[in-house]
Amino acid sequence: MSKKIDVLIIGAGPAGVAAGIGARREGAENVVVLERDWDLGGILQQCIHPGFGLRTFKEELTGPEYMHRFIEQAHEAGVEFRTNTMVFQIDRETNTVWTMNKERGIEALNPGAIVLTMGCRERPLGAIRIPGGRPAGIYTAGTAQRFVNMEGYMPGKRAVILGSGDIGLIMARRMIWEGATVEGVYEVMSWPGGLRRNIAQCLDDYGIPFHLKTTVTKIHGQDRLEGVTVAEVDDHMTPIKGTERFVECDTLLLAIGLIPENELSRMAGIEIHKVTGGPVVNDLLQTTNPAIFAAGNVVIVYDLVDNVSDEGLVAGANAAKYALGKIPSDVKRIPVRGGENVRLYSPQFVTGETDTTIFMRVTHPIEQPCRVFAEPGFYSQRLRYARPGEMNEVKIKAGQVKSAGDISEIVIDIQPV
Amino acid sequence: MDYDIVIIGSGITGASIARELSKYKLRIAVIDKASELPAGASRANSSMIHGGFDDKPGTVKAKFCVPGNKLWHKLKGELDVHINECGSYVCAFNDDETKHLEKLLEQGKTNGAPGVEIISGDKLREKEPNVSGEIVAALWSPEAAIINNFEAVNAMIESAEINGVKLFLETTATGLLVDGGKVRGVSTNRGEFLAPVVINAGGVHSGEIASWAGDTSFRIIPTKGEYFLLDRTTGGFIHSFLFSCPSKAGKGITVLQTAEGNLMSGPTATEQQDPEDRTTTPEGLAEVLKGARRLVPNFPVNMNITTFAGVRANTESGDFEIYALKSPRGFVNAAGIKSPGFTSSPAIAEYIAELLKEELADVITLTPNEKFMPERRNIPRFLYLDMDERRKLAENDPAYAQIVCRCETVTEGQVLEAIRRGARTITAVKMMTRAGTGRCQGGFCCPRVAEILSRELNIPLDEITRHGGESKLLVGKTKEFLLNKKGAAAHE
Ligand SMILES: Cc1cc2nc3c(=O)[nH]c(=O)nc-3n(C[C@H](O)[C@H](O)[C@H](O)COP(=O)(O)OP(=O)(O)OC[C@H]3O[C@@H](n4cnc5c(N)ncnc54)[C@H](O)[C@@H]3O)c2cc1C
Ligand SMILES: Cc1cc2nc3c(=O)[nH]c(=O)nc-3n(C[C@H](O)[C@H](O)[C@H](O)COP(=O)(O)OP(=O)(O)OC[C@H]3O[C@@H](n4cnc5c(N)ncnc54)[C@H](O)[C@@H]3O)c2cc1C
Numbered sequence: 001m002s003k004k005i006d007v008l009i010i011g012a013g014p015a016g017v018a019a020g021i022g023a024r025r026e027g028a029e030n031v032v033v034l035e036r037d038w039d040l041g042g043i044l045q046q047c048i049h050p051g052f053g054l055r056t057f058k059e060e061l062t063g064p065e066y067m068h069r070f071i072e073q074a075h076e077a078g079v080e081f082r083t084n085t086m087v088f089q090i091d092r093e094t095n096t097v098w099t100m101n102k103e104r105g106i107e108a109l110n111p112g113a114i115v116l117t118m119g120c121r122e123r124p125l126g127a128i129r130i131p132g133g134r135p136a137g138i139y140t141a142g143t144a145q146r147f148v149n150m151e152g153y154m155p156g157k158r159a160v161i162l163g164s165g166d167i168g169l170i171m172a173r174r175m176i177w178e179g180a181t182v183e184g185v186y187e188v189m190s191w192p193g194g195l196r197r198n199i200a201q202c203l204d205d206y207g208i209p210f211h212l213k214t215t216v217t218k219i220h221g222q223d224r225l226e227g228v229t230v231a232e233v234d235d236h237m238t239p240i241k242g243t244e245r246f247v248e249c250d251t252l253l254l255a256i257g258l259i260p261e262n263e264l265s266r267m268a269g270i271e272i273h274k275v276t277g278g279p280v281v282n283d284l285l286q287t288t289n290p291a292i293f294a295a296g297n298v299v300i301v302y303d304l305v306d307n308v309s310d311e312g313l314v315a316g317a318n319a320a321k322y323a324l325g326k327i328p329s330d331v332k333r334i335p336v337r338g339g340e341n342v343r344l345y346s347p348q349f350v351t352g353e354t355d356t357t358i359f360m361r362v363t364h365p366i367e368q369p370c371r372v373f374a375e376p377g378f379y380s381q382r383l384r385y386a387r388p389g390e391m392n393e394v395k396i397k398a399g400q401v402k403s404a405g406d407i408s409e410i411v412i413d414i415q416p417v
Numbered sequence: 418m419d420y421d422i423v424i425i426g427s428g429i430t431g432a433s434i435a436r437e438l439s440k441y442k443l444r445i446a447v448i449d450k451a452s453e454l455p456a457g458a459s460r461a462n463s464s465m466i467h468g469g470f471d472d473k474p475g476t477v478k479a480k481f482c483v484p485g486n487k488l489w490h491k492l493k494g495e496l497d498v499h500i501n502e503c504g505s506y507v508c509a510f511n512d513d514e515t516k517h518l519e520k521l522l523e524q525g526k527t528n529g530a531p532g533v534e535i536i537s538g539d540k541l542r543e544k545e546p547n548v549s550g551e552i553v554a555a556l557w558s559p560e561a562a563i564i565n566n567f568e569a570v571n572a573m574i575e576s577a578e579i580n581g582v583k584l585f586l587e588t589t590a591t592g593l594l595v596d597g598g599k600v601r602g603v604s605t606n607r608g609e610f611l612a613p614v615v616i617n618a619g620g621v622h623s624g625e626i627a628s629w630a631g632d633t634s635f636r637i638i639p640t641k642g643e644y645f646l647l648d649r650t651t652g653g654f655i656h657s658f659l660f661s662c663p664s665k666a667g668k669g670i671t672v673l674q675t676a677e678g679n680l681m682s683g684p685t686a687t688e689q690q691d692p693e694d695r696t697t698t699p700e701g702l703a704e705v706l707k708g709a710r711r712l713v714p715n716f717p718v719n720m721n722i723t724t725f726a727g728v729r730a731n732t733e734s735g736d737f738e739i740y741a742l743k744s745p746r747g748f749v750n751a752a753g754i755k756s757p758g759f760t761s762s763p764a765i766a767e768y769i770a771e772l773l774k775e776e777l778a779d780v781i782t783l784t785p786n787e788k789f790m791p792e793r794r795n796i797p798r799f800l801y802l803d804m805d806e807r808r809k810l811a812e813n814d815p816a817y818a819q820i821v822c823r824c825e826t827v828t829e830g831q832v833l834e835a836i837r838r839g840a841r842t843i844t845a846v847k848m849m850t851r852a853g854t855g856r857c858q859g860g861f862c863c864p865r866v867a868e869i870l871s872r873e874l875n876i877p878l879d880e881i882t883r884h885g886g887e888s889k890l891l892v893g894k895t896k897e898f899l900l901n902k903k904g905a906a907a908h909e
Contacts, residue, residue: 084819100818101818102816102818103815105808106804106808106818121860126646126721126858129721131697131698131701132696134695134723135888136884136890142860143861143863151868151878152894152896153878154895154898155891155892156892179898222693222695223883224889266650
């Protein structure tokens with residue numbers, strides 16, 4: 001019999017690696033991180049562009065460099081990693097975690113606590129139901145990124161990019177660097193999906209046209225993609241007749257959104273939030289199953305990896321506390337409610353046991369000075385603007401919640417001033 | 418190459434005929450222009466094994482549908498294919514439609530469809546709580562079933578191959594070879610396939626192929642049907658197969674749970690010129706959605722994972738065209754096999770064997786093959802195994818402890834077995850293992866399957882295709898690409 005695992009972490013991206021560190025620092029003896037890929041680092045392995053860790057390390061690192069620093073820390077802290085190990089099932093009654101690995105075969109693990117850090121996946125074409133053919137040459141931007149950055153192959157010579165999520169923007173520039181042409185980036189909304197910084201550095205600097213309120217309405221080609229029809233859309237996102245235009249291309253890259261990867265969470269029977277698509281969590285990053293914690297993009301899609309690492313540390317530490325019997329079962333559960341301009345946010349409950357940061361996104365851009373706040377009177381901060389592509393946050397101290405006494409909810413919102 | 422019989426087309430019709438004829442001592446070649454199976458209508462259809470009430474008594478379709486249904490229930494075990502024996506309902510929203518149900522009930526009785534009965538709307542809602550509250554009655558057909566059509570075609574062909582049939586993919590028939598009023602074979606892009614008997618199972622191209630033999634008695638009217646396919650988590654939403662009654666608005670959209678548990682809805686029926694046009698259209702998809710919502714008001718279309726279309730080989734007569742020509746002797750049509758063609762195919766195959774015995778005895782002799790093996794085993798389906806079976810599999814072959822497709826839980830072991838059984842493209846692996854059929858539609862597994870194909874077949878990654886022909890996944894190595902481009906620029 002092998003030693004009992006105190007904290008088992010599923011996924012060795014930035015969130016999972018940090019969770020491992022957090023759990024060991026909190027005193028958990030046996031901390032294991034499982035990763036289905038052959039290497040650690042999650043999505044950051046393929047992000048070979050600089051721009052990571054500005055906040056945490058005060059310097060601009062590439063994705064793999066950033067991860068390397070965390071992985072070193074994790075090794076020093078005594079975290080055990082098992083790569084090429086996929087979790088394919090979690091039983092809801094017993095919290096048994098089923099894993100598979102070529103050497104170890106199929107195993108059942110029964111840890112003291114579990115941390116979900118499976119990250120997210122890209123929204124596929126089917127989700128937006130574009131009519132036409134189904135030729136080769138249509139990839140999510142992340143798949144194309146894997147082909148180019150990790151395998152060294154080109155998915156095509158002439159690309160159109162649908163959606164303006166960050167991966168799409170970064171891949172637009174990468175395609176140019178690799179000698180391909182990019183016909184344009186088309187975004188159905190009237191604002192970009194990704195960070196402004198990426199629009200400037202990846203599109204503007206390379207003269208790649210960026211079309212807002214425009215979408216792809218038809219896919220042409222049977223074997224290999226031959227082109228797409230694009231059209232402008234009205235305020236209801238319906239294509240406007242007469243604005244259709246054929247754009248020749250052999251590749252369509254999709255950057256139309258990310259979806260937290262929660263198949264396992266569903267199997268485990270924990271509640272999934274309708275809007276975030278991730279587990280409902282409290283400020284301890286504990287899900288509706290008290291033994292299961294979650295952090296990173298599996299909970300809510302973050303812009304910056306620094307936030308993901310922070311949340312990973314928190315989830316790991318609390319999972320360790322749980323495994324060591326240090327989290328009372330009767331913690332408070334004060335609901336957080338998003339105001340009229342908030343589209344999504346996490347965590348959704350506050351216990352008051354810890355200082356916490358609530359991350360949120362606005363529904364529409366607010367292009368004027370505004371105020372982000374948490375009521376009753378916990379937090380207020382002025383902002384120059386608020387945009388859906390850029391996350392906002394409020395910070396709440398445990399002491400504030402304790403001294404507020406019996407409150408029925410905490411309201412967060414962003415309002416113009 | 419010399420054969421006794423060449424079958425053009427490896428859809429469910431050609432595949433079933435090939436397997437049936439492999440019960441005799443014959444040298445059989447099946448040729449198909451596609452790079453993987455199934456390719457034609459047999460890939461994109463409603464996957465219903467019909468109960469047999471829908472076809473006008475006296476038609477060829479009616480003759481084969483009920484026997485075909487019975488045969489599939491038997492073949493399920495022999496061929497190890499997924500068939501969900503869930504039954505079907507035809508839903509009526511008003512008195513006129515209820516009258517239509519009565520007509521179908523009568524037809525069903527005449528055709529010998531077992532157990533068909535009319536039930537109330539409330540009874541239906543007990544079984545299927547998500548159907549419209551406005552449905553007043555339904556025709557229940559207990560023998561109707563839903564098949565995994567990808568598996569079924571591959572199983573049928575594999576079984577034929579086990580019994581000696583040779584399959585030639587990427588082989589396009591281009592003409593018929595005739596000598597003195599007798600069939601001599603077919604010409605193809607890969608040379609001549611010689612045989613005294615040629616069977617035309619060319620689906621939507623069967624009219625054109627028949628014309629090579631001078632038979633212009635029927636014409637194929639390609640008729641497109643479009644569909645939505647939803648995430649597997651939507652499965653329990655509907656448990657069976659729901660038809661609408663045909664109306665002025667259209668032939669009637671269906672809603673069903675596929676054999677694998679996905680919710681699906683379609684098809685439209687739009688006539689077109691091009692037999693190969695399988696594109697979906699905004700109008701078609703809108704029609705499907707409207708029809709789906711009529712039957713199932715909360716149809717969760719936001720869970721859509723892909724849309725697709727299939728093309729029926731409709732005929733002017735509305736019926737199958739199955740017969741041997743007098744001249745040239747040796748040419749047999751299994752043509753215009755529209756719906757319920759999937760259901761009927763095993764019965765059509767048995768009939769073709771009889772036809773050869775009775776009408777073409779001077780050309781070919783059918784001697785029973787005592788070594789015929791009816792059993793064929795599927796590639797293990799990890800998703801459906803219990804933990805002990807999974808463990809055993811993984812202990813014997815570690816490749817079964819490596820996930821390739823995370824949505825459908827397909828292991829590397831399955832992909833390797835598909836390649837061993839002949840898969841050469843991404844789509845072939847998909848058809849044989851379901852890798853890439855899930856919610857991310859290959860986003861995750863496509864690069865991995867491509868790597869395995871490249872490694873196992875020893876071909877460069879940038880030669881791997883999605884579905885043969887020009888459908889290459891990649892256009893070259895990154896560095897080469899830059900160099901070539903620079904070279905070209907320097908040239909200019
Ligand atoms: C293209 C791109 C560009 C980005 N650019 C920046 C940037 O410039 N600056 C910045 O700060 N941030 C950037 N980000 C964001 C940052 O990368 C993410 O926020 C971060 O990677 C999320 O970490 P995670 O650990 O939650 O998920 P991931 O990194 O996705 O890690 C999840 C891990 O879980 C594993 N896993 C999943 N399921 C299982 C299972 N069942 N069994 C075993 N293992 C499993 C996966 O293989 C993966 O390794 C970028 C992201 C992308 C995709
Ligand atoms: C939208 C739709 C819904 C349907 N629903 C149902 C249903 O629910 N139940 C049911 O029973 N039936 C249904 N059908 C009918 C059923 O799918 C068909 O009857 C059946 O698949 C026909 O099989 P086939 O082998 O005759 O044709 P196909 O499957 O089209 O096969 C013909 C093959 O011939 C090959 N070929 C053609 N020309 C050449 C050439 N020159 N050289 C080499 N190869 C060639 C093609 O590549 C193809 O693989 C439906 C059909 C459609 C389109």
